[in-house]
Amino acid sequence: MTPFNYLLAKxxxxxxxxxxxxxxxxxxxxxxxxxxxxxxNISKPDALIDINKISGINEIEELHDDGLxxxxxxxxxxTAYHPLVQKNYPLLSQAILAGxxxxxxxxxxxxxxxxxxxxxxxxxxxxxxxxxxEPGTGCSAIGGYNxxxxxxxxxxxxxxxxxxxxxxxxxxxxxxxxxxxxxxxRTVAFADFHRLPGDTPDLDNNLKPGELITSIDLPAEGFxxxxxxxxxxxRTSYAFALVSVATALKxxxxxxxxxxxxxxxxxxxxxxxxxxxxxxxxxxxxxxNFSTAADIILRGAKGHxxxxxxxxxxxxxxxxNGLTAVN
Numbered sequence: 001m002t003p004f005n006y007l008l009a010k011x012x013x014x015x016x017x018x019x020x021x022x023x024x025x026x027x028x029x030x031x032x033x034x035x036x037x038x039x040x041n042i043s044k045p046d047a048l049i050d051i052n053k054i055s056g057i058n059e060i061e062e063l064h065d066d067g068l069x070x071x072x073x074x075x076x077x078x079t080a081y082h083p084l085v086q087k088n089y090p091l092l093s094q095a096i097l098a099g100x101x102x103x104x105x106x107x108x109x110x111x112x113x114x115x116x117x118x119x120x121x122x123x124x125x126x127x128x129x130x131x132x133x134e135p136g137t138g139c140s141a142i143g144g145y146n147x148x149x150x151x152x153x154x155x156x157x158x159x160x161x162x163x164x165x166x167x168x169x170x171x172x173x174x175x176x177x178x179x180x181x182x183x184x185x186r187t188v189a190f191a192d193f194h195r196l197p198g199d200t201p202d203l204d205n206n207l208k209p210g211e212l213i214t215s216i217d218l219p220a221e222g223f224x225x226x227x228x229x230x231x232x233x234x235r236t237s238y239a240f241a242l243v244s245v246a247t248a249l250k251x252x253x254x255x256x257x258x259x260x261x262x263x264x265x266x267x268x269x270x271x272x273x274x275x276x277x278x279x280x281x282x283x284x285x286x287x288x289n290f291s292t293a294a295d296i297i298l299r300g301a302k303g304h305x306x307x308x309x310x311x312x313x314x315x316x317x318x319x320x321n322g323l324t325a326v327n
Contacts, residue, residue: 001038001039001041002038002041002044002046003046004038004045004046004047004048005022005046005047005048006047006048006050007022007025007047007048007049007050008049008050008053009049009050009051009053009054010053010054011054011055012054012056012057012180012212012214015027015049015051015054015212016180016181016182016210016211016212017182017210018047018049019049019209019210019212020182020209020210022046022047022049023209024044024045024046024047025045025046025047025048025049026043026045026047026048026049027048027049027051027212028048028049028050028051029050029051029052029072029073029109029111029112030075030107030108030109030112031107031112032100032104032107032108032112032116033108033112033115033116033117034112037117040124040126041126042117042123042124042126042133051073051212052073054073056071056214057071057072057073057111057214057215058071058072058073058074059071059074060074060078060079060082060084060085062084063217065219065220066220067217067218067219067220068084068085068088068089068217068218069178069215069216069217069218070085070110070215070216070217070218071110071214071215072109072110072111072112072212072213072214072215072216073109073110073111074109074110075105075106075107075108075109075110076096076099076100076104076105076106076108076109076110076113076166077096077102077105077106079092079093079096079110080092080093080096080097080105081093087224088222088224089169089173089218089222089223089224090222090224090227091169091172091173091222091223091227091228091229091246091247091248092166092169092170092173092218092222094169094227094228094229095165095166095168095169095229095231095244095246096165096166096169098165098229098231098244099164099165099166100238101237101238110166110213110216111212111213111214111216113164113166113167114164114166114167114170114177114193114194114205114213114216115204115205115207115213116163116164117132117163117204118132118160118161118162118163118204118268119148119163119240120132120141120148120149120160120161121141121145121148122139122140122141122144123160125140128140131157131158131197131201131202132158132160132197132201132202133202135200135201135202139156139157139158139159139201141158141159141160141304142156142159142304143305145306146159146304146305146306146307147306147307148161148240148242148265148307149161149304149307150266150267150268151266151267151298151301151302151303151304151307151308151310151311151314152263152266152267152271152298152300152301152302153196153197153267153268153269153271154196154197154267154268154302155196155197155198155199155201157197157198157199157201158197158201158268159197159304160197160201160268161264161265161266161267161268162194162204162264162267162268162269162270163240163241163264163265164264164270165229165231165241165244165264167190167194167264167269167270168229168244168245168246168262168263168264168270169229169246169262170190170216170218170270171190171191171246171262171270171271171272172227172246172247172248172260172261172262172270172272173190173218173219173221173222173223173248173260174189174190174191174219174260175190175216175217175218175219176188176189176190176216176217176219177189177190177193177213177215177216177217178213178214178215178216178217179207179211179212179213179214180211180212180214181208181210181211181212182210182211183208185214187217188206190270191272192206193205193206194206194268194269194270195268195269196267196268196269197268201268204268221250221258223248223249223250223258223260225251226248226249226250226251226325226326227246227247227248227249227325228246228247228321228324228325229244229245229246229247229321230244230245230247230317230320230321230324231244231264232244232265232313232317240265241264241265242265242310242313243263243264243265243266243310243313243314243317244263244264244265244317245261245262245263245264245314245317245318245321246260246261246262246263246264247259247260247261247318247321247322247324247325248260248261248325249280249285249322249325249326251285251326254284254285255282255283255284256280256281256282256283256284256285256289257281257282258281259276259277259280259281259293260272260277261273261276261277261280261293261297261318261322263297263314263318265310266301266310266314271297273296273297275296276293276294276296276297277293279292279293279296280293285322285323285325285326287319287322287323290318290319290322290323291315291318291319293318293322294314294315294318294319295315297314297318298311298314298315301314
């Protein structure tokens with residue numbers, strides 16, 4: 001770990017200003033991913049800007065439209081166990097509790113969860129080429145051991161996957177992200193926040209320099225009666241998903257009136273396909289219909305030497321979780 005300066009921001013304006021004054025700086029709240037990156041010499045900031053003392057972004061509050069605002073500094077555990085989240089957004093609670101460990105969930109912040117970086121083996125191995133870590137050097141996972149890597153939305157420059165469980169649920173719920181920066185505040189649809197690798201795999205999201213997440217807004221519709229989160233992994237605790245599925249359904253008289261499907265462990269960001277969701281509308285929630293929706297989602301999926309199994313695994317997971325959400 002390289003030496004760094006520690007700076008404490010008292011408000012959002014000071015945090016943004018400090019970030020612009022120190023071009024090679026990082027915001028820190030829980031630090032559950034950032035400190036690992038620093039220890040491995042992947043992230044080498046010359047300044048850490050502590051935002052934990054900033055007020056107004058550390059609470060969960062109801063919105064006027066009956067939605068819910070999750071403060072960026074609220075811990076993952078506090079979010080998962082919050083009565084309003086458990087009651088109205090059980091999908092989100094399930095997804096959070098499927099991730100990491102209790103100790104990490106007690107430290108990790110909501111905003112930080114959105115910003116965590118890939119767990120690709122080669123990204124963490126500084127002795128190997130990695131376009132995400134060092135653009136232009138190549139992707140060692142392509143042609144290497146790529147069992148955990150992407151089958152959707154990848155590029156010839158990167159096949160890493162995004163590791164968050166919480167974000168898969170947020171994608172399914174159509175959350176919105178509130179951001180503060182030197183130009184003021186802005187709100188971004190969740191689908192527009194994370195990036196696909198393309199030619200710039202080193203860029204994980206669309207935050208601008210000096211910007212930080214202040215909160216996450218959930219819409220009023222939480223699919224509290226028919227939702228489920230399924231995470232398939234190598235062990236049942238403290239492991240990242242090979243495939244995960246967030247399914248949210250609105251069912252009336254045995255017919256699907258609204259459907260949301262988001263997948264994790266398969267792409268550089270949480271993966272949704274609106275065409276599959278549209279297909280399910282006005283259909284019965286049957287294995288056959290979920291199978292067709294899975295085929296729509298997975299069209300164009302490309303497996304590599306060690307991860308082609310993910311395609312069939314994802315198809316079966318979509319069907320299984322769809323049927324689970326119905327009951």
